[in-house]
Amino acid sequence: MIILIGGEKGGTGKTTIATNLAAMRALAGRDVLLIDTDPQGSANYWAQSRDEENINPRVACIQKFGKGLPKEVQDLANRYEDIIIDAGGRDSIELRSALVVTEKVFIPIQPSQFDIWTLNQMDELVETAQSFNPNLLAKVVISRSSTNPSVNESSDTRKLLEDFDNLHLASTTICDRIAYRKAAKDGLSISELKPKDSKATKEMELLYTEVFGDE
């Protein structure tokens, strides 16, 4: 399966979600490739630190930039069971071209900075991509949400999303938890972190199931 984690807003947790899904996919025994299309290279650094620490399973990661991305992704899809593309937080040639070859795009968004304009743009980008890629499914993931139960940001977001024709709300919400930062620093996924954060692990597993289904 080819999955894209993208969006036009910076710092929403795209790389965190992409790296966690990639490691979980590898832990499930799948042959997965993480493609970092962001010049900042955070996903690539994460995979490198995994290699330096000899963490098993290895997560293969490459960096790819520019217009040639769709062709390369299609070619790589013959060699890997799954491809997870991490696109940087801005409108870029990589984001637009990845939308053409991906099956599902997940767009993390922070509810506290909910930015209707960014999603308007994404809605349009998805619509344009769907003329070449009619089966493209686009889901918005509420990410870095408050763990405080009195802050009910998700329902407001759900209402706002009704205005977009091409964007659907993912059923899983990812909360802002220190454990994600700790895991990322060591090249780990949340499920490999010790001591375990069971709430974080559970929500990322739910997202994993939502992304990959029973495959």
Ligand SMILES: Nc1ncnc2c1ncn2[C@@H]1O[C@H](COP(=O)(O)OP(=O)(O)OP(=O)(O)O)[C@@H](O)[C@H]1O
């Ligand atoms: N769920 C989370 N809980 C706690 N911290 C998080 C979470 N998600 C991301 N972060 C932290 O927030 C910062 C930005 O996250 P990340 O790099 O994943 O975002 P991004 O959307 O890929 O950013 P960019 O747009 O710059 O590529 C990082 O320091 C990361 O560790």
Ligand SMILES: [Mg+2]
């Ligand atoms: Mg990133």
